[in-house]
Amino acid sequence: MNSQATTIQHPSTIYYKETGVVWRLSNYFLDHIPFDHPNLVFCCIGTDRSTGDALGPMTGSFLTQLVSFPFQIVGTLDNPLHALNLEEITEELKKLPTSPYIIAIDACLGNANNIGQIIVHPGPLFPGKAVKKELPPIGEVSIKAVVNIGGFMEYNVLQSTRLNLTFEMGKVISRSLLLAWHRYNLKVVNKSNSNTNDD
Template sequence: MNSQAATVKNSSTIYYKETGVVWRLSNYFLEQIPFDHPNLVFCCIGTDRSTGDALGPMTGSFLTQLSSFPFQIVGTLDNPLHALNIEDITNELINSPTKPYIIAIDACLGNAGNIGQIIVHPGPLYPGKAVKKELPPIGEISIKAIVNIGGFMEYNVLQSTRLNITYEMGKVISRALLLAWHRYNLKIINKSNSNRNYN
């Protein structure tokens, strides 16, 4: 669980119920995520013990159910990536033979008017910040979903967050990631065909 960061250069924000949200969010992912990286890893942070903090593992579970999404997913409802294991798992990933490019996904708290916003920006997440935990930053790209109001009794706020918002936002993020991956592949195929026709 993250606190809402200040505006980051090149960050993109969209409301999860906006018309065409999956397509528009996939545009952001295509701009930010290097789908051609040899070790692209999606780290979905959070716990299934808190409705507000379940966004990450719920998104991870959605992604693992998508057979055409071929990337490594760390953090699901079955095996959450949370405060107790994130340092060990991050170290394992970093020490793998091919250095990973990590996309970090987490819920965060923010202003009342920003609830429902999905934020994509370059740079790491700082997990646990909203509930005053000191954990190492993670990720080259961050995807954050504002699930509730921050600034006061954060732990209780997370516990009382409606499951529906984390479910729906997780579904939007996972569908947009899948669409971005498919659009990336189509772009490669079209480019290859164009080159073949030119030659």
């Protein structure tokens, strides 16, 4: 759970119910995510024990169900990536033969006007900030979803967040990531065909 919804640089932000949100969010992902990286890893942070903080693992579960999405997913409802195992798993990822390029996905708290916003920006997110936990930053790119109001009684706020909101936002994020991946592949194919025709 991340609380830095209002202090990020050059974010791309969109409301999850906006018309054409999946297409527009896929544009943001194409701008920020290097789909050609040899070890792209999606770290979906949160816990299934809190409706507000379930955004990450719920998104991770959605992504694992997409058979045409080929990337490693860390953090699902079945195997959450949370405060107790985040440092250990991050260290394991760093030991891989090819250094991972991590896309970090997490819920965050913001002001009332920001609830429902999905925020994409370069650089890491800081898990646990909203509930005053000190955890290492994670991610080369961050995807954050504002699920409720921050600033007071954060644990209670997370517990009382509507599950439907995290479910719908997670669905939008996963569908947009899949679309971005397919669009990236189409670009590669079209570029290859164009080069072939030029020969």
